[in-house]
Amino acid sequence: MNEELIKRATLHDVASLSGVSYQTVSRVINQHPHVAPRTRQKVLQAISQLDYRPNQAAKVLATGRSDMLQLIMYDMRYGDPLPPMLGAARERGYTLLISEINPLAAKEEIHKALQDVANRMIDGLIVFTPYQFIPYEEMREVCRDIPFVFVDTDPGFKAPSVIFDQRHGVALAVEHLIGLGHRQIAEVHGPPLHSDARIRHESFLTALAAHGLEPGPIERGEFVISSGYNATQHLLASDKPFSAIFVGNDRMALGALRALREHGLRVPEDVSIVGYDDMAEAAYFMPPLTTVRQNLSTLAQQSIAYLVSMIQDRTMPIQQRVLYPELIVRASTGPLTA
Amino acid sequence: MNEELIKRATLHDVASLSGVSYQTVSRVINQHPHVAPRTRQKVLQAISQLDYRPNQAAKVLATGRSDMLQLIMYDMRYGDPLPPMLGAARERGYTLLISEINPLAAKEEIHKALQDVANRMIDGLIVFTPYQFIPYEEMREVCRDIPFVFVDTDPGFKAPSVIFDQRHGVALAVEHLIGLGHRQIAEVHGPPLHSDARIRHESFLTALAAHGLEPGPIERGEFVISSGYNATQHLLASDKPFSAIFVGNDRMALGALRALREHGLRVPEDVSIVGYDDMAEAAYFMPPLTTVRQNLSTLAQQSIAYLVSMIQDRTMPIQQRVLYPELIVRASTGPLTA
DNA sequence: ATTTTTATTGTGAGCAGTCACAACCTCATA
DNA sequence: TATGAGGTTGTGACTGCTCACAATAAAAAT
Numbered sequence: 205m206n207e208e209l210i211k212r213a214t215l216h217d218v219a220s221l222s223g224v225s226y227q228t229v230s231r232v233i234n235q236h237p238h239v240a241p242r243t244r245q246k247v248l249q250a251i252s253q254l255d256y257r258p259n260q261a262a263k264v265l266a267t268g269r270s271d272m273l274q275l276i277m278y279d280m281r282y283g284d285p286l287p288p289m290l291g292a293a294r295e296r297g298y299t300l301l302i303s304e305i306n307p308l309a310a311k312e313e314i315h316k317a318l319q320d321v322a323n324r325m326i327d328g329l330i331v332f333t334p335y336q337f338i339p340y341e342e343m344r345e346v347c348r349d350i351p352f353v354f355v356d357t358d359p360g361f362k363a364p365s366v367i368f369d370q371r372h373g374v375a376l377a378v379e380h381l382i383g384l385g386h387r388q389i390a391e392v393h394g395p396p397l398h399s400d401a402r403i404r405h406e407s408f409l410t411a412l413a414a415h416g417l418e419p420g421p422i423e424r425g426e427f428v429i430s431s432g433y434n435a436t437q438h439l440l441a442s443d444k445p446f447s448a449i450f451v452g453n454d455r456m457a458l459g460a461l462r463a464l465r466e467h468g469l470r471v472p473e474d475v476s477i478v479g480y481d482d483m484a485e486a487a488y489f490m491p492p493l494t495t496v497r498q499n500l501s502t503l504a505q506q507s508i509a510y511l512v513s514m515i516q517d518r519t520m521p522i523q524q525r526v527l528y529p530e531l532i533v534r535a536s537t538g539p540l541t542a
Numbered sequence: 543m544n545e546e547l548i549k550r551a552t553l554h555d556v557a558s559l560s561g562v563s564y565q566t567v568s569r570v571i572n573q574h575p576h577v578a579p580r581t582r583q584k585v586l587q588a589i590s591q592l593d594y595r596p597n598q599a600a601k602v603l604a605t606g607r608s609d610m611l612q613l614i615m616y617d618m619r620y621g622d623p624l625p626p627m628l629g630a631a632r633e634r635g636y637t638l639l640i641s642e643i644n645p646l647a648a649k650e651e652i653h654k655a656l657q658d659v660a661n662r663m664i665d666g667l668i669v670f671t672p673y674q675f676i677p678y679e680e681m682r683e684v685c686r687d688i689p690f691v692f693v694d695t696d697p698g699f700k701a702p703s704v705i706f707d708q709r710h711g712v713a714l715a716v717e718h719l720i721g722l723g724h725r726q727i728a729e730v731h732g733p734p735l736h737s738d739a740r741i742r743h744e745s746f747l748t749a750l751a752a753h754g755l756e757p758g759p760i761e762r763g764e765f766v767i768s769s770g771y772n773a774t775q776h777l778l779a780s781d782k783p784f785s786a787i788f789v790g791n792d793r794m795a796l797g798a799l800r801a802l803r804e805h806g807l808r809v810p811e812d813v814s815i816v817g818y819d820d821m822a823e824a825a826y827f828m829p830p831l832t833t834v835r836q837n838l839s840t841l842a843q844q845s846i847a848y849l850v851s852m853i854q855d856r857t858m859p860i861q862q863r864v865l866y867p868e869l870i871v872r873a874s875t876g877p878l879t880a
Numbered sequence: 881a882t883t884t885t886t887a888t889t890g891t892g893a894g895c896a897g898t899c900a901c902a903a904c905c906t907c908a909t910a
Numbered sequence: 911t912a913t914g915a916g917g918t919t920g921t922g923a924c925t926g927c928t929c930a931c932a933a934t935a936a937a938a939a940t
Contacts, residue, residue: 212686214896227735230898238917258687261608261663262896264599265925281627281822283621290618290642299658302640304628320637325599348595429826438638440913458826465828484619488767488796490828553927563890568928600926603895618906884939891932897925904919910912 213254222250233258237275264325273511274301274326276318278333284483285332285355288504296512298327307335308397314338318346332356334399351514355507358399361527364514366507366525370400373496373529374407374450375414377478380531381448382415385540386476390420390446390457392435394427401427404452404480420446425456432456436463445542448476454483454495461489461536472538482532492534502509502527551592560588571596576821602663611849612639612664616671622821623670623693626842636665645673646735652676656684666849668693672737689852693845695866696737702852704845704863708738711834711867712745712788713752715816718832719786720871721752723878724814728758728784730773730794732765739765742790742818758784763794770794774801785878786814792821792833799827799874810876820870830872840865 206242215233219226224243231249239247250256258387262426272541273293286302293300305317314337321329340363343352354365363431381389391408394401412419421444425431432451436459439449444521451457457479461471469475479486482497506525514520553571557564562581569577570585577585588594602608609632613624624640631638643655652675659667669681678701681690692703700779719727729746732739750757759782763769770789774797777787789795795817799809807813809829817824820835844863852858 209906212896226897227899227921228919231919234898238919240918243918257657257661259603259663259896261599261602262925263898265927266896266898267604268925270599280624281621283619283624286618286621287642299641299662303637304625319595323595323598324637325597370612429823433826455823458823461827462828483598485767485793485796485823488771490800520649550926554926555891564927565891565929566889569889572928576889578888597926601928603897604926606895624935828907884937886935886937889933891935892930894929895927899924900922902919902921906917906918907915907926909914 212259213256215256216261218247218250218256221254222246268325270325270327270456271298272301272326273298273328273330273508274303274321274324275330275332276303276305276321278305278307278335285504289330289332289508292501292504292508294381296508298336298508298512299448301326305333307333307337312431315346315508318343321395321480322347322350328352330355330511330514334401335397336361336399349518351511351518351520353507353511353514354501356400358403359524361393361523361524364510364520364522364524366503366510366527368498368503368527368529370403370529371407371410373480373498373531375411375478375485376529376531377450377494377496378408378411378415381450381476381478382417384448384476385539386444386448387417387540388420388444388448389417389440390444390449391422391450392425392432392439392451392460393422394425394452394456396424398427401452408450420444420448425452425459427453427455429455433463434459434461436460440464440467440469444476448478448537451477451479454479454481454486454493457493457495457536458485458489461493465490471536473541476537476540478537486532487534489536491536494534494537495532496529497532499527499528504522550597551594552597553594555592556585556588556594559592560584569739591840593792597879605665608663608665609636610639610664611636611666611668611846612641612659612662613658613668613670614641614643616643616645616673616874623838623842626839627668627670627846629757630839630846634846636846636850639664643671645671645675650723653684656681660685660688664688665715666690666853668849669844670694673735674699674737687856689849689856689858690847691845691852692740693841696741697862699862700860702848702858702860702862704848704865706841706865706867708741708867709745709748711818711836711869712742712868713749714867715744715788715818715832715834716749716753718871719788719814719851719877720755722786722814722875725755725878726758726782726784726786727755728777728782728787729760730763730770730777730787730789730798731760732763732790732794734762736765739790740762746788758782758786763790763797765793765796767793770797772803774798775805778802778805778807784813786816786875789815789817791821792817792824792827792831794872795831795833796823796827799831803828809874811879814875814878816875824870825872827874829874832872832875833870834867836867837865 215226218229332355334356393405421442423435423438425435479495482495486493553564670693731743759780760774761773765772765794817831817833820833824831
């Protein structure tokens with residue numbers, strides 16, 4: 205009764221049990237046409253009898269394809285894009301594997317990590333890191349012939365990429381504030397190494413300049429809640445007045461709300477606040493946050509679609525697909541009160 | 543100059559270039575001892591000259607090991623446990639792959655998804671789904687000889703598992719409220735199919751009973767913000783009075799805070815609130831949320847450690863490792879005011 | 881100097897599939 | 911009845927690596 209050592213059934217086991225060749229079994233498994241219904245039946249019967257499961261590693265080795273895509277993220281706690289990415293991949297018949305990489309790590313370490321990924325016989329790679337952490341040519345070299353798409357990287361980056369036009373998003377936010385009468389607009393931006401943070405910051409200055417306005421006080425945060433809190437305290441301590449704050453992401457905006465409240469300032473009566481990202485909680489902040497939403501479903505769809513088309517057609521030209529964000533107006537912004 | 547079709551170098555290419563056998567090359571790659579330094583040098587030289595990269599699929603096929611673990615989550619948006627899990631796996635020399643499964647899907651679909659995972663030549667599986675979605679024996683059958691650990695499942699579930707003693711966590715929360723003088727405690731619990739939600743709910747009733755108290759009004763939510771908001775409105779509409787609410791998770795607590803505020807009730811002066819999970823934002827709620835924290839690092843460490851020990855020793859007995867949560871007291875709870 | 885030990889290398893046979901090709905069988909058509 | 915067309919099956923040669931074993935060389939012990 206010692207069934208410990210029963211080996212997994214292979215294609216050949218199934219073949220000999222059902223009295224056909226291994227090739228025929230392979231055909232049945234891969235849904236090839238040109239298999240007689242009766243034969244197929246026999247094979248399927250043998251498969252279930254032996255509880256046969258095809259060995260993926262062997263398949264990958266033989267075909268050179270794995271039907272797996274890998275998504276590389278820079279921070280797993282920011283999980284919002286994951287469900288749409290998984291969905292988009294699945295829709296196209298791919299399994300999406302997810303892993304993390306630290307874009308601020310030493311160059312060698314990054315290379316090692318990327319090579320590791322590239323060797324795992326993956327059909328394509330999505331690099332979701334708003335850090336310009338590796339040049340295109342270097343990436344090509346590391347990845348060999350594995351196609352990859354950058355997501356959320358710099359505009360104008362000459363590499364396969366899908367991005368949001370954050371300049372546009374920031375302009376929407378700033379114009380909204382200006383439309384409400386605000387002229388002295390402060391800013392809390394994120395870490396400059398973070399592409400999104402840098403672009404949003406630059407766009408903020410550009411947008412103000414386009415309207416002939418000088419920026420109000422500016423502080424730097426790190427995209428985490430506490431840094432938004434601290435930065436806002438610094439804003440309040442500065443002698444430059446302001447009636448609104450543009451905050452680089454929603455998380456920091458949450459910190460900003462607390463700082464203002466502790467200072468006895470009401471939002472939006474005393475200070476208006478605009479965030480960025482429209483995270484799930486933003487609608488439930490006190491008050492609900494006006495913010496810029498980027499449609500992550502679209503982003504995921506486009507990224508996967510682009511990647512898959514590169515897999516299928518190696519001559520696919522490099523392009524940058526640009527998507528547009530939208531402004532979500534809630535209660536954290538209001539007209540300037542004299 | 544057509545370098546399109548350069549094939550990837552193989553072990554044999556390296557071998558012939560460096561004038562040794564393929565086996566020796568293999569030894570160099572796998573850091574085996576018993577390779578003469580000079581030989582190793584020659585081989586390494588050839589490897590870098592050919593830019594050789596070992597083919598993982600072939601390795602997996604030949605060894606039957608992949609040095610990969612897979613983590614199955616039920617909801618990717620809940621990304622908090624991911625970083626510690628990735629770290630814990632990496633520390634032990636494993637790459638962690640992450641994927642999602644819908645525990646409420648049809649049984650067949652779940653089986654298919656699990657088989658898919660199991661066939662991918664993975665060394666071990668962590669199932670992080672607080673849903674009793676598959677019996678132990680069935681899971682064994684699907685996974686064959688691949689070890690797996692359930693995380694965050696029911697206490698007393700006879701399967702390899704790592705859980706938090708939520709009964710204890712809830713008791714801490716309830717006793718905290720009772721200690722503040724509260725006697726009429728309402729509850730917003732999560733969906734009963736969700737193990738955590740159910741256990742927290744049951745523990746809430748038990749904890750009250752242990753102190754001879756009747757529960758206040760009880761509403762059901764779905765663990766998302768809006769449901770906490772709605773449920774709390776229902777609580778307020780009921781005729782049962784209460785001075786505190788125990789909310790099944792922090793997200794719903796956020797909704798509850800808004801509902802109370804809109805109702806003109808102050809927290810904690812009029813109503814105290816305790817949440818569960820201690821999500822990153824909880825400290826920045828208005829007011830900062832008193833909640834129950836579960837140390838996810840410890841959870842990750844223990845899960846991976848247990849899984850790895852099962853991989854290394856197939857006779858490892860089934861056990862359930864129980865960890866303890868702690869109460870984090872913030873400003874959302876205060877003494878009962880007559 | 882001879883034996884034993886130990887370090888270093890090479891050989892055959894897998895691992896579990898796929899692909900390209902060839903061979904066979906029908907069946908309808910000329 | 912012969913002839914192709916096409917559906918159906920089988921064969922050989924791969925995919926790139928590791929394992930167990932054997933063979934050799936060098937060093938240590940007798």
